[in-house]
């Protein structure tokens with residue numbers, strides 16, 4: 467288990483992380499996302515012992531490693547997997563994984579587990595990016611760490627490899643039962659593989675919750691916007707319900723004046739009834755199309771249709787709201803509005 471309490475890290479006068487508290491349970495995988503410069507890497511480095519916090523305490527497996535005392539990185543029993551593969555170029559795969567392992571301990575089970583047994587005697591330069599990250603993870607796991615920290619481990623890989631490798635790595639971490647923090651820029655990655663997702667902003671953890679809670683019940687507009695395409699619809703209370711220009715909606719909060727968050731999959735197009743908007747743009751995505759529609763009320767929304775429906779800019783359409791769940795209401799109007 468990892469426990470971070472009121473972590474603060476300053477670089478000179480710059481506050482990189484502020485009052486961050488987070489517990490990662492045994493076997494839990496927490497993904498951390500946020501805009502560039504929000505403090506994700508600094509948080510990992512503080513946990514790894516590569517950066518000295520200015521305030522707060524960190525405990526790994528119940529042992530204080532930062533706070534009342536400072537334990538150096540090599541004595542924290544923490545495995546690190548970073549974006550730059552960081553393998554020793556002059557050592558083979560087996561030697562990389564076995565580096566500083568107690569003598570006599572075989573690396574072969576780790577190589578087999580990560581699917582790089584055939585590359586055992588190869589040097590890193592002969593490996594693909596995906597193989598390098600498998601070796602890096604095998605090396606981290608071989609030291610039987612109490613915690614694994616992954617900083618953008620897939621960002622140097624191409625899209626199709628990323629998709630499969632993220633699941634492989636997740637499965638290995640889950641099987642090993644080791645708690646992990648995985649920093650990523652990729653919202654889809656963070657939403658899909660994390661048991662919980664933390665969204666950082668300006669050095670602070672703005673929200674930490676199960677991914678679908680962060681997605682459907684974001685605590686702020688910035689969390690909502692960071693986790694995918696969003697539109698905001700004007701909303702107001704009427705007869706105890708919440709009304710929008712697209713009709714009545716259910717909201718998580720008491721009906722009031724403000725805007726409801728709608729994502730493309732909360733909206734649809736009706737074949738019947740009067741038009742209430744004009745298609746502004748259409749983007750083909752493969753199996754789906756994303757449309758931007760300027761509603762007659764002045765708001766612009768994005769919605770997704772099946773690729774078989776083709777709508778051209780300028781076309782009049784009828785947008786409906788049918789999320790199948792209560793919507794999040796934010797008081798006041800957005801800055802954009």
Ligand SMILES: Nc1ncnc2c1ncn2[C@@H]1O[C@H](COP(=O)(O)OP(=O)(O)OP(=O)(O)O)[C@@H](O)[C@H]1O
Nearest residue numbers: 477480481482500501502503504505506507508509
């Ligand atoms: N060694 C350093 N010295 C001074 N300032 C630093 C140092 N490392 C990071 N910073 C600053 O601290 C803040 C947080 O940086 P950090 O790298 O943790 O952000 P990040 O969320 O990981 O960003 P990215 O997504 O771009 O990797 C930034 O404003 C950055 O400029």
